[in-house]
Amino acid sequence: MPDEPLTDKPLPYGPLTDKQGTPQTGVRGELRQDTSVGGKDLTRWQSRFGRLLVGAVQRISQVLGPHGALILTLMLGAVIAAVLTAAFAEVYESVVRADGVAGLDHPVLAAGKSLRSPALDMAITAFTDVGGTIGVPILALTVMGALAYRRRSWTPVILIVTAGLGSLLMTIAGKRLIGRTRPDLSDAVPPYEHSASFPSGHSLNAVVIAGIIAYLVILRLKTARSRVLTGAAAAVFAAAMGLSRVYLGHHWLTDVLAAWALGAAWLALVITAHRLYLTTVRKRHARGEVPAGTAPGAGRA
16 A cells, blocks of 8 residues: 655554654655665765756656666666676786786685685585575575565565676676686685686675665664674675685685675665665655555555
């Protein structure tokens, strides 16, 4: 059912509101809680380019609705990410050939090999499986379902699915463009992998998925300490995932560094698209327009 217009009158305390009667779900919940972090208004755009983006997304929203505009913005962002991947691949290839940053690859791999033991190999292999083609989708879908149901909103679904698909496409594009060979199997810990080495898909996915989940969680946290801890946990997870790939001999260090950079760029685009969505919804509410913006189960106590 559609959300009611925003009012300052508290709602009855229950599963869909907090003790102050502030809506926790749907569009009203997003506008009440997701539009600022630590006092920073996410719907305020200081630059001229940002204001131009807002105007463009508003016009799209008039035709497609806020979530339709969000999806289209993310699709355009994915195109930008693909172009960025191609450009990054060219720079990366030049660096590798010039033996610049790549001069660290062999020493870092050797350092990782010196730390290996059967028990540690098994533990790190289990950890890195979390960032694989089975672990990441399970993690993302579980968190996505929980957030969508709790918030009665499609926004977590759109953001997490799009972020994951963009990460996958960037990984595929990078591997096909470069086709870099992984470290020798004699230097790797089984089970072995045979696809191209650049970029590290585990590292890229870890940055994007952990990052977007942390972002969505941080939007609803009330204290600076909890926000810092959540962000730090996501960063540690992404860093550990990337380094685990080097330890196991499945990727070179530069594959991981490139994946972190690409993942951070794509994550920034996804978050920018969400900010544009929030700005558009706020302006529509200010004009008295009420988007539906609720997920299945909205209105249930």
